Amino acid sequence: MKKIILAFLCxxxxxxxxxxxxxxxxxxxxxxxxxxxQTTCPxxxxxxxxxKENHPDLKIVMRDVRLPGNQKLFNYAVRKYKITGAAxxxxxxxxxxxxxxxxxETAKEFxxxxxxxxx
Numbered sequence: 148m149k150k151i152i153l154a155f156l157c158x159x160x161x162x163x164x165x166x167x168x169x170x171x172x173x174x175x176x177x178x179x180x181x182x183x184x185q186t187t188c189p190x191x192x193x194x195x196x197x198x199k200e201n202h203p204d205l206k207i208v209m210r211d212v213r214l215p216g217n218q219k220l221f222n223y224a225v226r227k228y229k230i231t232g233a234a235x236x237x238x239x240x241x242x243x244x245x246x247x248x249x250x251x252e253t254a255k256e257f258x259x260x261x262x263x264x265x266x
Contacts, residue, residue, distance in 0.1 A: 180207045180264055183221045183238040191237040194249040194257075202261065212236060 182198075184191035198205060210217040225234040228245045239246040241260045246253045 178242075180205070180261070181220070181224065181238075181240040182207045182209050183212050183217070183224065183236055183240070184209065185212055185236045188236050190249040194237045194239065194253075197249075197254055198257070201258075202265070204266075205261065205264065 182195070184195065195209075198207065210220055212218055212221045221234070221238065224230075224238060224240050224245070228240070230245075230247065235247055237247070237249055239257065241264070244260050246256050246260070
């Protein structure tokens with residue numbers, strides 16, 4: 148009987164943990180910055196390097212779009228921001244704004260959009 152109760156408690160704990168993680172990953176929320184990238188994308192590397200150099204303490208949720216769960220989250224962001232045509236990386240999502248791609252101009256946009264997230 149003790150083994151059954153212990154097994155049941157383990158099962159419930161695992162289910163609760165799995166459910167809470169999937170709820171967290173359902174959709175990007177405005178309280179975090181999401182950075183969708185691909186490991187083979189040079190623009191993603193440039194953006195990540197820029198952010199690390201200029202905002203080393205900034206908390207960003209990094210998601211490789213090639214992973215299945217992250218691809219789902221990326222697709223949600225594309226729909227949320229009504230991105231038409233080819234959606235690419237890097238895709239950096241703020242509350243109601245986003246940056247897709249990376250250049251000197253987008254770095255300036257990033258500086259403007261990131262202000263509310265800095266502490």
